[in-house]
Amino acid sequence: MKEELSIDIIGLAGACSYALDCIEAELVNIKNKHGKRVAYISICMAEYWKIQGDELQDLAMCALLHDNALTQYISEELKKDSVIDFKKDLSEKKTYLHCVYGENNITKIPFKTDVSNVILYHHEHADGTGPFQKKWQEIPLFARIIHLADTIDVIRNSIDSDDNSWDFMCQYLSQNKDSLFDSVCVNAFLHVFTKESFMCLSDDSFETKLWEAIPREKLVFDWEMCKDVADFFAKIVDYKSSFTSRHSIGVAEKASMLAQYMGYDSITVQKMYLAGALHDIGKMAVGNEILEKPDKLTDDEFSKMKNHAGYTYLILSEVNDFEEIRDWAAFHHEKLNGKGYPFGKTAAELNEPERMMACVDIYQALTEDRPYKKGLSHEKTCEMLDDMAQKGFVDSDISKKIRECFGGI
Numbered sequence: 001m002k003e004e005l006s007i008d009i010i011g012l013a014g015a016c017s018y019a020l021d022c023i024e025a026e027l028v029n030i031k032n033k034h035g036k037r038v039a040y041i042s043i044c045m046a047e048y049w050k051i052q053g054d055e056l057q058d059l060a061m062c063a064l065l066h067d068n069a070l071t072q073y074i075s076e077e078l079k080k081d082s083v084i085d086f087k088k089d090l091s092e093k094k095t096y097l098h099c100v101y102g103e104n105n106i107t108k109i110p111f112k113t114d115v116s117n118v119i120l121y122h123h124e125h126a127d128g129t130g131p132f133q134k135k136w137q138e139i140p141l142f143a144r145i146i147h148l149a150d151t152i153d154v155i156r157n158s159i160d161s162d163d164n165s166w167d168f169m170c171q172y173l174s175q176n177k178d179s180l181f182d183s184v185c186v187n188a189f190l191h192v193f194t195k196e197s198f199m200c201l202s203d204d205s206f207e208t209k210l211w212e213a214i215p216r217e218k219l220v221f222d223w224e225m226c227k228d229v230a231d232f233f234a235k236i237v238d239y240k241s242s243f244t245s246r247h248s249i250g251v252a253e254k255a256s257m258l259a260q261y262m263g264y265d266s267i268t269v270q271k272m273y274l275a276g277a278l279h280d281i282g283k284m285a286v287g288n289e290i291l292e293k294p295d296k297l298t299d300d301e302f303s304k305m306k307n308h309a310g311y312t313y314l315i316l317s318e319v320n321d322f323e324e325i326r327d328w329a330a331f332h333h334e335k336l337n338g339k340g341y342p343f344g345k346t347a348a349e350l351n352e353p354e355r356m357m358a359c360v361d362i363y364q365a366l367t368e369d370r371p372y373k374k375g376l377s378h379e380k381t382c383e384m385l386d387d388m389a390q391k392g393f394v395d396s397d398i399s400k401k402i403r404e405c406f407g408g409i
Contacts (some may be wrong), residue, residue, distance in 0.1 A: 004028065004115065004220045004221070004222075005220070005270050005271065006218040006221065007219055007226075007319075008220065008319050008320040008322065009109075009110065009219045010061060010215075010217075010395060011318055011319040011320050011322070012229070012319050012322075013065055013317045014035075014036060014064055014211075014319075014320055016065065016068070016233055016236065017034075017039070017065065017317055018237070019030065019032070019236070019237070019281050019284035020065075020068065020070055020071075020284070021035055022282055022284045022400055023071055023074075023240070024039075032203075033207065034153055034165050034393070034408055035063070035064045035065070035067070036064065036206075036207055037149075037153045037201055037206065038064075038066060038146060038149045038150050038153055039060045039063035039064045039149075039214075040041070040206045041152060041153065041189075041266065042059055042145050043056060043059060043060055043063075043213050043214060044192045044197075045148070045188045045189055045192055046145065048187075048188035048191050048192055049141070049188070052308065054246045055113050056213075057112065057217070058111045058112055058113045058115050059145065059203075060210075061111065061115075062115055062118045062122075062146060063149065065102075065109070065111075066101070066119060066122050066150060067098070067103070067104060068101075068102045068105050068106065068119070069098045069100075069102035071074065071236055072101050072236070072239040073097055073101055074239075081179075094124045097102050098123065099120050099121070099131065099132075100120065102120075103117065103118075103120035104230060104387055105236075108120055108228040108232040109228075109229065109231060109232060110225055110229070112162050115140075115142065116140070116141040118140050118146065118353045119142050120143070121139045121143040121147075122143045122146045122150065123147060124139050124143065124144075124147065125180050125181060126178055126180060126183075128146075136182035136184075136260075144184075144185050145185060145188075147181070147185075148181050148185045148186070148189060150336070151181075152189070153201070155168075155169065155202060164290075165198070165199075166195040169198070169282070171368050173186045173189065173190070177318055201395065203249075209325055216320060221270065221375035223266070226270045226273060226274060227273060229276035230234040230255065230273055230274045230278070231252075231277065232275035233248075233278055233281065234248035234249045234252060234276075234278070235249075237277075237278075237283060238283065238286075240283055240284055241283070241288060241291045247311070247365065247368060248276065248277050248279065248280055249277065249358055250368060251276040251277075251279055251361055251364045252273045252276030252277040253273070254276070254360045255275065255276035255356065255357055256269045256270070256271040256276065256405065258272075258356055258360060258398075258401065258402065258406075259353070259356065261401065261404070262401055267367060268353070269399070271328070271353075272325065272353060272356070272357070274359065275326075275329040275357060276297045276357065278312070278316060278329045279330070279357065280308065280324070281310075281316070281328075282307070282308035282312035282313070282314075282317050283310075285308065285311040285315075286305060286311075287304075290304055290305055296367075307342065309332065309333045309341060310341075310343075311328070312329055312330040313327075316329060316330065328354055328357050329360070330346060331343070331350065332354075332357045332361040334350055335358075335372040335394070336350065336355070336356060336392050336394065336395065337392035337393065339393075340393075343349060352395075356395075358395075359385060359395065359399060360402070362385060362388070362394065363381055363402055366380075366381045367381050370408060378406060378407060382399070382402065382403040385402060385403075397402075
């Protein structure tokens with residue numbers, strides 16, 4: 001029987017939501033787990049309509065990924081203006097752009113039901129005064145649910161005292177019923193939440209309830225679906241910094257190419273592509289003042305930079321049965337002599353795919369153009385890899401395979 005790659009896609013979306021939360025925390029002071037709280041509020045509201053099964057899972061996926069285009073939006077639009085108020089701009093001026101980008105991006109994700117226009121319209125107002133001037137009857141129910149849940153969590157986060165948050169929220173919803181929010185969604189929220197259950201959003205207990213409520217059914221991936229999903233996540237990571245605009249995609253492509261060249265089966269080739277796409281997801285938790293610093297990093301800054309591989313490990317640990325791909329992704333800065341990071345693993349502790357990923361990451365970084373440097377030639381890069389192998393940093397046999405495999409590209 002042919003082996004097939006099956007992935008906990010909702011867990012992967014949850015892991016990605018944490019990475020996106022790091023960006024929002026950096027820019028607009030939204031606390032971590034924003035995406036998961038929006039998902040939890042959304043699925044609680046879904047009880048009002050008795051939404052279950054595949055529909056509930058897809059609602060949760062959309063909620064977890066509602067701001068998937070945030071890094072792309074910032075990279076392509078906000079950075080055109082050197083003096084910008086991120087908080088004001090994100091909430092007022094060009095909201096529709098990240099909705100458009102986000103809607104386009106999620107076409108790569110294998111949903112089980114029709115989620116058209118859910119991300120596109122998740123900032124629309126019930127009275128038609130939102131970015132696309134759509135009234136509530138023209139907006140998909142999931143978009144209306146996520147809009148209310150998103151707004152509630154942002155406001156809840158801004159209130160100093162939890163004791164006052166519930167009363168304030170009820171008043172706010174009442175004042176904005178049939179303007180910002182349609183009355184049906186307001187009624188749904190007030191039907192399923194009490195003051196006590198609302199207060200639970202301030203601790204981590206809601207996350208346990210979230211994962212208990214959502215079906216975490218694995219999806220079987222063919223090669224094209226694997227590439228689509230991997231590219232979706234790689235795009236989010238690579239837009240984080242202009243310095244690495246195609247780095248994750250490049251590592252994914254070359255890691256899978258090398259695995260195929262070295263005779264691995266098709267499932268391992270797919271896994272290597274996915275691990276390559278996700279290897280730098282931990283960089284979402286590192287500030288751009290470090291990622292894009294033109295000068296040499298201080299010891300403290302370099303220590304924070306090194307944390308990104310550890311964050312990759314932690315983020316991908318949220319996905320069920322993902323340990324192999326997680327390790328291939330997270331160990332890309334480990335060295336055979338035990339002086340790598342984040343775990344200081346030795347040669348005896350690093351298997352061949354982990355060694356391959358480390359070499360491919362170095363190769364990709366050295367050969368690609370960055371704003372501060374021109375990419376090196378294949379020959380020069382291979383010479384440097386050979387030198388690293390002699391020093392005990394990387395595997396010499398894999399270095400030789402890279403010379404052979406990538407020589408014609």
